[in-house]
Amino acid sequence: MPTSHCKEALSDVWGRLNNSIIVRGEGSYILDDQGNRYLDFTSGIGVTATGHCHPQIVGAIESQASQLLFGQMNCMLPEITLRYATALRGKTPDSIETFFFSNSGAEAVEGAVKLARIATGRPNVIAFEGGFHGRTAMTMALTSSKKVYREGFQPLPAGVFFAPFPNSFYYGWSRKETVRFCLGQLERLLQTQSSAEETAAIIIEPVLGEGGFVPAPAEFLLGLREICDRTGILLIVDEIQSGFGRTGKMWAHEHSGISPDILTIAKGIASGLPMSAIGASHELMSRWTPGSHGGTYGGGSAISMAAALATLEVIENEQLIENARVAGSLLKERLELIVTKYSGTVDVRGQGLMVGVELMRDGKPDKATAINIQADCLKNKLLILICGTGGNVLRWLPPLNVSEQEIDIACKTFELALENSVS
Numbered sequence: 001m002p003t004s005h006c007k008e009a010l011s012d013v014w015g016r017l018n019n020s021i022i023v024r025g026e027g028s029y030i031l032d033d034q035g036n037r038y039l040d041f042t043s044g045i046g047v048t049a050t051g052h053c054h055p056q057i058v059g060a061i062e063s064q065a066s067q068l069l070f071g072q073m074n075c076m077l078p079e080i081t082l083r084y085a086t087a088l089r090g091k092t093p094d095s096i097e098t099f100f101f102s103n104s105g106a107e108a109v110e111g112a113v114k115l116a117r118i119a120t121g122r123p124n125v126i127a128f129e130g131g132f133h134g135r136t137a138m139t140m141a142l143t144s145s146k147k148v149y150r151e152g153f154q155p156l157p158a159g160v161f162f163a164p165f166p167n168s169f170y171y172g173w174s175r176k177e178t179v180r181f182c183l184g185q186l187e188r189l190l191q192t193q194s195s196a197e198e199t200a201a202i203i204i205e206p207v208l209g210e211g212g213f214v215p216a217p218a219e220f221l222l223g224l225r226e227i228c229d230r231t232g233i234l235l236i237v238d239e240i241q242s243g244f245g246r247t248g249k250m251w252a253h254e255h256s257g258i259s260p261d262i263l264t265i266a267k268g269i270a271s272g273l274p275m276s277a278i279g280a281s282h283e284l285m286s287r288w289t290p291g292s293h294g295g296t297y298g299g300g301s302a303i304s305m306a307a308a309l310a311t312l313e314v315i316e317n318e319q320l321i322e323n324a325r326v327a328g329s330l331l332k333e334r335l336e337l338i339v340t341k342y343s344g345t346v347d348v349r350g351q352g353l354m355v356g357v358e359l360m361r362d363g364k365p366d367k368a369t370a371i372n373i374q375a376d377c378l379k380n381k382l383l384i385l386i387c388g389t390g391g392n393v394l395r396w397l398p399p400l401n402v403s404e405q406e407i408d409i410a411c412k413t414f415e416l417a418l419e420n421s422v423s
């Protein structure tokens, strides 16, 4: 059967930027079955952090595949999982000593909420407006970045309360005023809707991802840490998109100096193989009753573990965190210059290689221009995504080893697309 017929065998629930059939990936490029080569500044939504098919990752997978594919965690201990957990332990803050492995980001967030509930004996969770934590039942309940993730699926699990995320561009206030307002609203929520005694956890993305690529100010994260320390609420930091060097530090929360009680990680963890994890202290993790959480595959996929171990090595050996910092500054500077041609209001923001360009016209999100730019970039073989509640934020997520030359190509393509879309 010709490959084009296969599309009919796929669910329509997948929204898609383009229907080209991808057959190969090499570094920052992805190739379709017609021989077209696209510069991939999506990294598969932050997954292929070391680029497509990095030779060291492929080598580690090949060599592991001939040794052991799967070692079920409830039956015995796969050596590669022990090696990876130890290596990861060397990369996390002191508060994160031990890990539970799972397969997807949503699964990690689900587990983090279960851990917080069992550890504190409290029922509720506070999340932030505009946040995205996944599409399973509990993680949908924590998600408010767009109505599509909730509409038609309600009622969702109870016990979730939302506080405002400190987005100064959205409020039109200074950073200081925004932080003061948002911490004040959170305190008010604890006084009026979910008391600290009933709140197990506060969950936050240190850089709002799907909700518009907005870094949380350091003062806000420090404020959250102080509230959690004072009240015994656990702080879950969701680094599923922002982790593994993406923001120019190993973890985005390091920009503020806070430590999480529970860390959720996935995406860039294994350069493309499905894997995620929850990290916490020994003390917290010891509060699970053995067997009360788990899953057939979590921790047992030896090839995911090998890919994850190789990913850590590549990040370190190739100084990818430094590259994310330097290349990210270059990308932001270039974008700031280019968008001066745009006649509406624009905000270029982000940390490292997690950069967003928000377009506003007449005080409203300019979704139409964002879509035109994205389509024009695609025509010129550059893949970029859009995010934000208003669908008006161009979202830059190149691989961590992106070169200066690739940033130059992408920026020129973007500049042309912006000129075309406003002319």
Ligand SMILES: Cc1ncc(COP(=O)(O)O)c(C=O)c1O
Residues within 6 Å of the ligand: 045, 104, 105, 106, 107, 109, 132, 133, 134, 135, 205, 209, 210, 238, 239, 240, 241, 242, 266, 267
């Ligand atoms: C911050 C954050 N949390 C959770 C998730 C859910 O991860 P997954 O799609 O692997 O379930 C995502 C996915 O985009 C995310 O960006």
